[in-house]
Amino acid sequence: MKNQSNNSKILSNLLYFKLLPVLAMSGLLDLKPITAAREINAAVVNVSGRQRMLSQRTALFALRLVCTQDVVEQEKLRQELLAAINLMEKSHNGLINGDAEMKLPGNPSPTVEAMYFDLPLNLDKQVRNYITQARLLGEIDKSELTQDNFHLQYILNASATDLIKALDAVVSQYQQESDRQQLAIDLHLAELYQQSCEATEKAQAQSQKLEQALTDLRSYQTQLVQTEKMSSLGQLVAGVAHEINNPVNFIYGNLSHASEYVQNLLELLQLYQESNSKPSHKIQEKIEDIELDFLIEDMPKLLSSMKIGAERICQIVLSLKNFSRIDQSQMQVVNIHEGIDSTLLILQHRLKVRNGLSEIQVVKEYGDLPLVECYAGEINQVFMNLISNAIDAIEEVTDRPGQITICTELLPSDEIVVRIADNADGINRKIKARLFDPFFTTKPVGKGTGLGLSISYQIVAEKHHGKITCNSQPGQGTEFLIQLPVQQTRKSTAQLSTAFAAS
Ligand SMILES: Nc1ncnc2c1ncn2[C@@H]1O[C@H](COP(=O)(O)OP(=O)(O)OP(=O)(O)O)[C@@H](O)[C@H]1O
Ligand SMILES: [Mg+2]
Structure with missing residues (x-):
């Protein structure tokens, strides 16, 4: 009691x-x-x-x-x-x-x-x-x-x-x-x-539900903006590639015929010259006028350089098509180096010398990579974001030539690593902590939206079960590291078996 x-x-x-x-x-x-x-x-x-x-x-x-x-x-x-x-x-x-x-x-x-x-x-x-x-x-x-x-x-x-x-x-x-x-x-x-x-x-x-809804909404909005941006770029690139493709094929396809015809005409000319050792005054004048000997010597070279040029355009068109890959909603098995190269091609205009900015050197150290299963268009977006950021950072530096180094490597864990490093001023610790936050940017209004890295994170980590990390020391440049499983399906089976073993 x-x-x-x-x-x-x-x-x-x-x-x-x-x-x-x-x-x-x-x-x-x-x-x-x-x-x-x-x-x-x-x-x-x-x-x-x-x-x-x-x-x-x-x-x-x-x-x-x-x-x-x-x-x-x-x-x-x-x-x-x-x-x-x-x-x-x-x-x-x-x-x-x-x-x-x-x-x-x-x-x-x-x-x-x-x-x-x-x-x-x-x-x-x-x-x-x-x-x-x-x-x-x-x-x-x-x-x-x-x-x-x-x-x-x-x-x-x-x-x-x-x-x-x-x-x-x-x-x-x-x-x-x-x-x-x-x-x-x-x-x-x-x-x-x-x-x-x-x-x-x-x-x-x-309030938790509301917060979650808000986060989802923001993330959805982020994705939407970026997807829209990339898909417009992809569509533009694909459209240009398509438009160039036909005339270039036309030129390239006819160049071999043109060479053959020119060769035939030159042979015929030679026969004429042999059979008529004393050409008329008028013909002689014309021969001197057009510098026939030089023309005969230069014509095949000219045609072959035209062929090389046309081949280069074909390659570029292929690269552009490779970059855009807008029609591919399924995972594909692709060559990652092709993706990087086509991205570099799109960004070529920013790497060359231009109004007051010196050329940025790109060093490639490609390893021996297998084909990688991924959404190729999206992985190219990641390369695009990282290389653009590196260029932006290098443009802020004035006292040394800019350099971007891209290394690739296959890991024993059946994953590939792509390292994209620049020699700009690096990132301080405060900024580094917020790099992958949506809408975080240090760039002026109108230049950066702050979406590049957050979208890249989503693509690599969430869609491809990979990792994206950043190593940077202020004053010593920045390196972004992307790690992707070679095969998505095998990776998930492996994950499943690990989970099973753990349980
Ligand atoms: N290589 C780098 N060197 C220095 N700072 C970097 C580098 N990459 C990213 N950053 C910093 O991270 C911030 C966020 O990058 P993110 O790509 O997400 O957005 P952004 O480039 O500012 O804008 P957006 O990519 O949407 O146009 C940048 O504003 C910049 O401060
Ligand atoms: Mg960016």
């Missing part, structure tokens, strides 16, 4: 001191009425206990009053007796009728009221009789102050038996009622606390 009441006190303290302020702050609870109820309870229990104490004090003063012979002492004890009895009367009235100063509401419960006004206790009557007897004793003549005085006997008897028992019963009744009220308050608080927890949980879940 004692433990239970201790626990209830601990719970009540916890609720009162720890939870009440929280609940009040959350707007769920009006603290004022609860605090007032607690104060009233405490005051009622306190005053009823005081009644008990005052009755005992009065008895003590009364006894001492009849025992002392000292007149001064007697007078002092009379005053104290009357003061105690006045206080007792005040408290008694306060408990029954109320007293704002003592925080007594004056509305005793039916049980307490019965104890005061009904039999068997009839405490009101007992208290008033006691007060009357004590006052009479306090005011009687000195000669009547004997130990067998009626008033004294009444006081001693009541304070030791009936009155004290009745006061004890009322104190305990007040205490019980206060405990019950407190328990009700505690339960109410616990309920409110639970409600507040549930409300907080709900709010948290909702």
Whole structure:
């Protein structure tokens, strides 16, 4: 029982001191009425206990009053007796009728009221009789102050038996009622606390959902913008490639015929010259005019260089087609070096000398790579983003020639690595931490959107189960490393088996 009441006190303290302020702050609870109820309870229990104490004090003063012979002492004890009895009367009235100063509401419960006004206790009557007897004793003549005085006997008897028992019963009744009220308050608080927890949980879940939706939306928007950008570029490149393709094939296809025809004509000319050793003056003039010997010597060279040029255009067209790969929504097995080369071709205009910027040298250290299974167009986007960033960084440097080094390598883990490094100023730690955040850019408005690396991360890490990392020291350039599994399907089977082994 004692433990239970201790626990209830601990719970009540916890609720009162720890939870009440929280609940009040959350707007769920009006603290004022609860605090007032607690104060009233405490005051009622306190005053009823005081009644008990005052009755005992009065008895003590009364006894001492009849025992002392000292007149001064007697007078002092009379005053104290009357003061105690006045206080007792005040408290008694306060408990029954109320007293704002003592925080007594004056509305005793039916049980307490019965104890005061009904039999068997009839405490009101007992208290008033006691007060009357004590006052009479306090005011009687000195000669009547004997130990067998009626008033004294009444006081001693009541304070030791009936009155004290009745006061004890009322104190305990007040205490019980206060405990019950407190328990009700505690339960109410616990309920409110639970409600507040549930409300907080709900709010948290909702805010998490909202946050997630916002993140998804941003990421979707990012992808959309970048996909749109790349697909426009891809379409443009594919369109140009397609348009050039036909006329170039036309030229290239006819060049061999043209060579053959020219060769035939030259042979015929030679035959004419042999059969007619003395050409007319007019012909001779023309031969000198057109520098026939030089023409005969130069013509095959000219045709062969035209052929080389046409072949180069064909290669470029092929590269452009390779870069765009817009029609490929399926994974393909491709040559990664071709992807890098075609990207470099697209960016050629930024690598060459141009208005005030010197040429950027590209060093390729290609390893022996197998064909790699990937979304080729998207992997080319990654190369495009990384090489563009390297060029942007190099353009900021003025005191040394720019260089981009691209290395590739096959790892024993059946993954390929592509390293794209520049010799620009590098990236400081603060910026490095945010590199892959969508919309993070240090470039001026209109130049950078801050999407290049975040999209590259999505393509490499999420779509291809690869890794993209950055090594950079301020002042020492930057290297981006892309790691891709050679085969996506095998990789996922391997992942599955690892997961299986781990479980
Ligand atoms: N090679 C690099 N050297 C120095 N800083 C770099 C390099 N690559 C990226 N950064 C830094 O990372 C930032 C983010 O790059 P990201 O490619 O995501 O966006 P961006 O190039 O600014 O804009 P966008 O690519 O969308 O046009 C850049 O603004 C730049 O500060
Ligand atoms: Mg960029």
